[in-house]
Amino acid sequence: MEGSRFVRSKAVVYSILSILFAAAVFVVAWMYFRFIMGKGTEEQPEKIYSHYYAMVTDDYRSSFWQYVWQGASEEAASHDSYVELFGADLGYDYSIEELMDMAIAAKVDGIMVYGNSSENMSDMIAKATGEGIPVVTMYSDSPYSERCSYVGVSGYSIGLEYGRQICNARGEIQRLAINDPEKEKTTYNVTVLVEEKKPFYDQNVILSGIKDIVNRDESGAEYAIKIVNVDNSNPFSVEESIRDIFMEEEIPDILVCLSELDTTCAYQALIDFNQVGSVYVLGYYNSETILNAISRNVVYSTLAVDTEELGRYCVEAMDEYINYGNTSQYFAADVTIIDKTNVAEYLHKEEPDEK
Amino acid sequence: MRSKFAGLPLSHKISGIFVLANLLTFIVDIALLFAINRLSVDMENTYRENSHLNEMLEALEDVQRSMTDYLNSKSTDSLSGYYMAEQHFSELAGELDTIVSDRAYDRMSRNIYYMSEDYLQEVAQTIEAKRGRNVERYRILFEQATKKYEYTKTYIRSLNEEQFISNSVRYTTLARNFRKFEVFAVAVMFVVLFGTAVIITNIITNLIRPLGELAKSADEVTNGRLDAELPESTNNDEIGKLTAAFGKMMVSIREYIEKLRMSMEKERAMQEKELMMETHLKDAQLKYLRAQINPHFLFNTLNAGAQLAMMEGADRTYEYVQTVADFFRYNVKKQDELVTIESEVNLVDNYIRILNVRFSGDIHYTQQVDQRLLKVKMPGMILQPIVENAVNHGIREMGDQGHIFLKVYRDEGRVFISVKDNGKGMSKENIDKLLDGKWKYEENTGDSNGVGMDNVIARLKLFNDRDDVIRIKSEGKDMGTEVVISLPFDSDKE
Numbered sequence: 001m002e003g004s005r006f007v008r009s010k011a012v013v014y015s016i017l018s019i020l021f022a023a024a025v026f027v028v029a030w031m032y033f034r035f036i037m038g039k040g041t042e043e044q045p046e047k048i049y050s051h052y053y054a055m056v057t058d059d060y061r062s063s064f065w066q067y068v069w070q071g072a073s074e075e076a077a078s079h080d081s082y083v084e085l086f087g088a089d090l091g092y093d094y095s096i097e098e099l100m101d102m103a104i105a106a107k108v109d110g111i112m113v114y115g116n117s118s119e120n121m122s123d124m125i126a127k128a129t130g131e132g133i134p135v136v137t138m139y140s141d142s143p144y145s146e147r148c149s150y151v152g153v154s155g156y157s158i159g160l161e162y163g164r165q166i167c168n169a170r171g172e173i174q175r176l177a178i179n180d181p182e183k184e185k186t187t188y189n190v191t192v193l194v195e196e197k198k199p200f201y202d203q204n205v206i207l208s209g210i211k212d213i214v215n216r217d218e219s220g221a222e223y224a225i226k227i228v229n230v231d232n233s234n235p236f237s238v239e240e241s242i243r244d245i246f247m248e249e250e251i252p253d254i255l256v257c258l259s260e261l262d263t264t265c266a267y268q269a270l271i272d273f274n275q276v277g278s279v280y281v282l283g284y285y286n287s288e289t290i291l292n293a294i295s296r297n298v299v300y301s302t303l304a305v306d307t308e309e310l311g312r313y314c315v316e317a318m319d320e321y322i323n324y325g326n327t328s329q330y331f332a333a334d335v336t337i338i339d340k341t342n343v344a345e346y347l348h349k350e351e352p353d354e355k
Numbered sequence: 356m357r358s359k360f361a362g363l364p365l366s367h368k369i370s371g372i373f374v375l376a377n378l379l380t381f382i383v384d385i386a387l388l389f390a391i392n393r394l395s396v397d398m399e400n401t402y403r404e405n406s407h408l409n410e411m412l413e414a415l416e417d418v419q420r421s422m423t424d425y426l427n428s429k430s431t432d433s434l435s436g437y438y439m440a441e442q443h444f445s446e447l448a449g450e451l452d453t454i455v456s457d458r459a460y461d462r463m464s465r466n467i468y469y470m471s472e473d474y475l476q477e478v479a480q481t482i483e484a485k486r487g488r489n490v491e492r493y494r495i496l497f498e499q500a501t502k503k504y505e506y507t508k509t510y511i512r513s514l515n516e517e518q519f520i521s522n523s524v525r526y527t528t529l530a531r532n533f534r535k536f537e538v539f540a541v542a543v544m545f546v547v548l549f550g551t552a553v554i555i556t557n558i559i560t561n562l563i564r565p566l567g568e569l570a571k572s573a574d575e576v577t578n579g580r581l582d583a584e585l586p587e588s589t590n591n592d593e594i595g596k597l598t599a600a601f602g603k604m605m606v607s608i609r610e611y612i613e614k615l616r617m618s619m620e621k622e623r624a625m626q627e628k629e630l631m632m633e634t635h636l637k638d639a640q641l642k643y644l645r646a647q648i649n650p651h652f653l654f655n656t657l658n659a660g661a662q663l664a665m666m667e668g669a670d671r672t673y674e675y676v677q678t679v680a681d682f683f684r685y686n687v688k689k690q691d692e693l694v695t696i697e698s699e700v701n702l703v704d705n706y707i708r709i710l711n712v713r714f715s716g717d718i719h720y721t722q723q724v725d726q727r728l729l730k731v732k733m734p735g736m737i738l739q740p741i742v743e744n745a746v747n748h749g750i751r752e753m754g755d756q757g758h759i760f761l762k763v764y765r766d767e768g769r770v771f772i773s774v775k776d777n778g779k780g781m782s783k784e785n786i787d788k789l790l791d792g793k794w795k796y797e798e799n800t801g802d803s804n805g806v807g808m809d810n811v812i813a814r815l816k817l818f819n820d821r822d823d824v825i826r827i828k829s830e831g832k833d834m835g836t837e838v839v840i841s842l843p844f845d846s847d848k849e
Contacts, residue, residue, distance in 0.1 A: 014554065014557050014558060014561070017554070018550075018554045021550045021554070022379055025383065025543060025546060025547060025550070026383075026386070028543075029383070029386060029387070029390075029539075029543050030386075032536075032539055033390045033393075033536070036390075036394070036532045036535065036536050046456070046457055047456060047457050048454050048455065048456045049455045049456065049457075050455075051455075052455040052462070052465070082455050082456075082457070082462070084462055089459055089462075089463055089513055089514075089517065090509055090510065090513045091509065091512060091513045091516060092509050092513075098502075098506070101502070101503075101506070102466075102470065102506045102510070105469065105470045105473040105474070105503055105506065105507075106465070106466035106469045106470050106473075107469040107472075107473075108466075
């Protein structure tokens with residue numbers, strides 16, 4: 001009887017063991033299979049959006065637009081919308097108008113475009129509006145178009161900021177001249193770089209802002225403001241135009257750059273022509289290169305647009321227009337001066353994800 | 356469940372185990388096959404989107420080409436070519452997703468979908484304008500269509516490229532996973548093989564173990580060890596039944612052998628007894644015959660003497676001779692069979708009578724016999740030698756003082772015959788010697804018929820089948836001796 005009980009319990013143990021064995025084999029195989037499958041399969045979309053906006057810019061690669069796009073994307077995500085930096089996925093670089101045309105053909109829900117005052121742009125905006133696609137111009141307007149809103153920075157206030165910086169730079173030149181009488185001067189040469197392709201009225205507003213400030217300068221110093229057209233007709237001509245300035249006999253005391261590329265090129269030219277300390281560059285935009293240049297005392301200061309705010313306003317304007325049929329005609333994003341006193345705050349700011 | 360399994364026939368158990376093992380292997384194989392199939396389907400599908408996009412691109416080119424042909428030649432062929440191409444392209448475009456998600460592919464395919472729609476509309480308008488021969492209009496429309504064609508183409512190409520890159524990564528991952536899974540599958544199959552082998556081996560060993568034990572026991576039995584330990588039957592299968600049957604068979608064999616042994620022993624004892632009786636009888640007869648000289652002649656002689664005595668009127672002589680003749684006749688006749696107590700008592704009477712003639716009536720003989728016991732059977736030639744013994748060794752030298760008492764009675768289901776004398780008695784040692792058969796005394800003294808006490812005792816023991824058949828009591832010297840024999844009393848036979 002003992003023996004039989006032993007044999008029986010042994011058999012039960014074997015049965016349980018075999019069942020456990022089979023179960024273990026299955027569980028392990030299944031888990032491994034799920035693991036394998038999970039690694040190779042295509043990820044499913046996390047979110048599906050109800051609105052689809054196209055952001056059309058002249059250069060989707062620039063960190064300026066990247067920041068703007070980032071700000072717009074964050075805002076759009078909270079409104080169940082998606083903003084596409086249009087053309088970024090394509091293997092070919094198209095003009096703003098061509099991209100607009102594509103976006104219209106693709107029946108997007110709204111277009112945010114880096115506008116200009118050309119007729120071509122106005123036609124495109126009209127075409128989009130005709131197809132029922134609202135258009136918001138950003139950073140630069142198409143004033144005579146059917147766009148529903150313009151989101152940008154005030155050219156005049158940019159001019160005022162530049163004016164103040166010119167005065168500050170002049171003050172510093174004067175301070176340095178106390179120890180070095182040779183450098184003392186009464187007239188300061190200010191060169192403002194304007195881009196040929198940019199709508200002139202924009203730059204004009206900036207210039208008038210600058211002039212308003214420098215003319216009111218109570219130090220008695222005189223400013224000789226010179227406007228130099230930078231050739232941006234082809235991708236590499238900007239750099240050449242800027243170098244030309246440094247090769248002239250009279251080199252400006254203060255150089256005002258109105259674009260990121262101008263600033264970067266001027267910065268490089270300063271180093272190459274050994275003019276660091278003698279030419280005060282007032283830059284534009286807060287790219288890492290420019291910020292580094294400020295922290296190294298090569299560039300005097302730069303003017304940074306709150307790009308994320310710009311992007312955010314674009315989406316707000318678009319949403320308002322789509323939901324309520326109307327929106328504010330003009331949104332203005334903030335402008336900040338970055339010089340060596342506050343450059344550290346901006347230097348380690350996260351770069352936007354490359355789109 | 357366990358008891359159910361234990362009760363199944365062996366063939367079912369073994370086939371069950373094999374079926375289960377095969378089932379396990381089969382299920383694992385199927386599962387692995389399914390998994391491999393899934394992986395290969397995934398791999399096949401990796402570039403499915405790419406081929407779809409390539410096809411779309413071709414269809415798009417067909418539409419553009421056929422449109423251009425039609426604008427050039429306005430041929431029916433090119434028009435029907437255009438319709439076919441247009442249908443094919445719109446079908447392919449219709450398969451695209453139109454959702455807007457955080458995946459670039461989805462958005463791109465959505466854009467392609469709408470751009471294709473737009474392009475096809477443009478193309479349709481162009482064809483319409485060509486039909487209406489509106490040259491200026493179809494020229495402008497053609498330019499626009501061509502532009503859209505270029506856009507769409509670029510978009511499709513870009514998506515194709517994007518997908519190709521991402522699919523290549525995916526394909527590489529899948530291929531690597533596939534290799535890994537192959538190794539894993541082989542490992543799983545080995546584990547299953549090994550595990551099944553171990554489990555089957557153990558179950559079969561457990562199943563077969565009783566058979567092994569049975570074989571061992573059978574082997575021991577074959578070698579003559581009938582008391583070999585019998586295995587226990589645990590299951591109800593054939594082995595269990597066989598074990599149980601073997602156990603029962605072994606028990607029966609043991610019992611049978613025991614019975615046989617006992618009966619053989621009994622038979623042997625009986626044969627021995629018969630042989631012994633025969634031997635003793637033969638011995639008695641031999642001794643007797645040795646003592647007589649041609650009894651028939653003696654009888655005739657005695658008869659002649661008796662007739663002579665009668666003729667002469669000597670009645671006592673006649674009676675005496677007659678008694679002697681009877682005595683010897685009995686001795687001759689009643690040797691080899693059972694006799695009644697009565698005939699034995701008569702023989703003793705005759706013997707005393709003869710002796711009293713010889714010794715002038717010196718022997719006083721008293722008998723007290725229960726008449727109901729006279730027909731009880733007993734071996735012959737028993738009482739006379741005892742009485743002879745009492746006379747020869749007890750009272751011979753007492754002259755007329757000697758007394759013999761014969762008593763036949765029944766007590767506690769047995770018949771007792773007591774022969775008592777008042778002679779010189781027997782010492783304890785002599786009694787023991789006599790009972791043990793070691794008593795030797797001189798025979799053929801002339802007063803004996805030759806049958807000794809040892810012979811009497813031996814025959815009595817054999818007859819009674821027990822040892823305490825005779826008792827000899829003597830109070831001491833000159834206090835007399837009493838010999839009591841006991842016989843079985845069978846009331847039925849009486």
